[in-house]
Amino acid sequence: MAVTDTGQEAPQKLESSIVLDTAMRIGWRYKGTLFLLVLCLTAVFAALSCGFGLLLPSSFHPNGELNPRALVKIALYATEIFVPMLLQAVLVDVYVADLEGRRPAPGSCLRSAAGAAIPALAIGIVIFLAVTIAGLFFIIPGIMLAVALFVAIPAQRRDGGGVNVSINRSLELTQGRRWQVFSLVFNLALLSGIAYGLLMVLLLVGTQLAVKFPDFALTILVAQALGLALALPFVWLLWGFGHAIAYIELRRISEGPDFLAPNGHSPPPPCPPPIRS
Secondary structure, three states: OOOOOOOOOOOOOOOHHHHHHHHHHHHHHOHHHHHHHHHHHHHHHHHHHHHHHOOOHHHEOOOOOEOHHHHHHHHHHHHHHHHHHHHHHHHHHHHHHHHOOOOOOHHHHHHHHHHHHHHHHHHHHHHHHHHHHHHHHOHHHHHHHHHHOOOHHHHHHHHOOOHHHHHHHHHHHHOOOHHHHHHHHHHHHHHHHHHHHHHHHHHHHHHHHHHHOHHHHHHHHHHHHHHHHHHHHHHHHHHHHHHHHHHHHHHHHHHOOOOOOOOOOOOOOOOOOOOOO
């Protein structure tokens, strides 16, 4: 791809602080749209997984009665796996729109999700299985495989192609920069761990308080539900933006600042580059 010289220096490395700062800034700017997006995707995948769960014997008690707890677990597992996968593809469109000065609307995000669903989930499932199997036998190689394939889903959304093409594209973009990507993954995992830790404290303390003060059990349950409704979208959006912004920044590093611009006008950088001595 030809790159026009605009005098704007491309970054030389993937800075996890820049990725995280950009993710927080854009996430807050479009919080209403993104929350609605996560809510819609969660509802769709929860409904589909519950429908699939009705076909499983484990969703019923031994006497043949429906087991709602089992369906809730199936829906939670499905949304925790599939919604973050699809968000990677949608949020790369959101980020590119923001770079180009366009405000993403809820309708455009949902259309993006519908168009990206099959390829993004296909690639995500392949990566999930590969990393899981590798991690069971070789923990460190499994982590590095996840790092090498970190931008495969955003690459498919922007570059097109099938599973093999997208995986090769991710391997190409992360080549020589995998420790930088690993640093980003570590920071994302750290922030996610803090969010999940706070959520677990809320659930455990709330359960104990509900036992001691049964009159406030409903209020405590509502507070727990609100905590869950805020923590999960935060973590999913954080990881989704992490993948999406990392892909764009790796493209910027590899191809120069004009790689998104069809007319030679480079998009603005996500934030001012760090001052180097």
